[in-house]
Amino acid sequence: LQLTLAIVKPDAVAHPLILEALHQKILENNFIVIRSRELVWKRQESERFYAEHAGRFFYQRLVEYMSSGPMQAYILARDDAISRWRELMGPTKVFRARYTSPSSMRALYGLTDTRNTTHGSDSVESAHREIAFFFPEFNVR
Ligand code: ATP
Ligand code: MG
Numbered sequence: 001l002q003l004t005l006a007i008v009k010p011d012a013v014a015h016p017l018i019l020e021a022l023h024q025k026i027l028e029n030n031f032i033v034i035r036s037r038e039l040v041w042k043r044q045e046s047e048r049f050y051a052e053h054a055g056r057f058f059y060q061r062l063v064e065y066m067s068s069g070p071m072q073a074y075i076l077a078r079d080d081a082i083s084r085w086r087e088l089m090g091p092t093k094v095f096r097a098r099y100t101s102p103s104s105m106r107a108l109y110g111l112t113d114t115r116n117t118t119h120g121s122d123s124v125e126s127a128h129r130e131i132a133f134f135f136p137e138f139n140v141r
Contacts, residue, residue, distance in 0.1 A: 003034065003140065004081040005130035007119035010069040011111050013038070018109050019072070022118065025088055025105060026076065034075040035135050041067040049133060061114050073134040082127055085120040092116060 006026075012018045026033065041049070046063040053059050078084060090097035090104025094116055097107035110116040121127035128140050 001077045002081040004076050004085050004121045004127050006074045006076050008072040010071050011115040012117045013070050013072050031076040031078045034077050036074045038070050038072050040070050043067045065114055075131055082121055089118045089120050
């Protein structure tokens with residue numbers, strides 16, 4: 001089993017039917033939910049989490065959005081959890097997602113390239129780092 005850190009971003013948590021549909025995706029795709037928590041980021045936490053994007057044109061908009069309201073974070077487990085979850089998310093950009101992966105979560109529910117519904121770790125290293133960020137009491141190794 002592999003672990004990944006998934007986030008349902010504020011735009012999706014704000015809509016109960018979308019949150020429900022995403023939970024359905026998690027279950028249908030045989031992920032095991034190891035941990036789950038709702039939280040609201042302070043702007044500083046948002047900046048720290050997305051530090052790798054500091055300076056990009058969308059950075060301010062991204063950190064503001066990610067600290068704009070409640071989100072839901074999950075530790076998910078499955079074989080190939082990292083790439084399977086990212087496949088379900090679809091491409092970062094909503095219009096690309098709609099074009100290339102019409103049944104992906106971002107294609108179905110994404111509002112803009114920033115408000116794109118979900119996050120998923122992109123490597124084993126970032127999964128470990130992000131799990132520790134959201135669930136400091138959880139021991140990954
Ligand atoms: P995430 O890290 O959220 O899972 P990702 O790995 O597909 O998404 P990254 O390149 O890591 O994408 O970008 C992080 C987030 O920054 C994206 O999910 C999106 O919210 C925002 N973002 C990325 N690229 C753009 C862009 N070109 N325009 C607007 N927002 C963007
Ligand atoms: Mg990323």
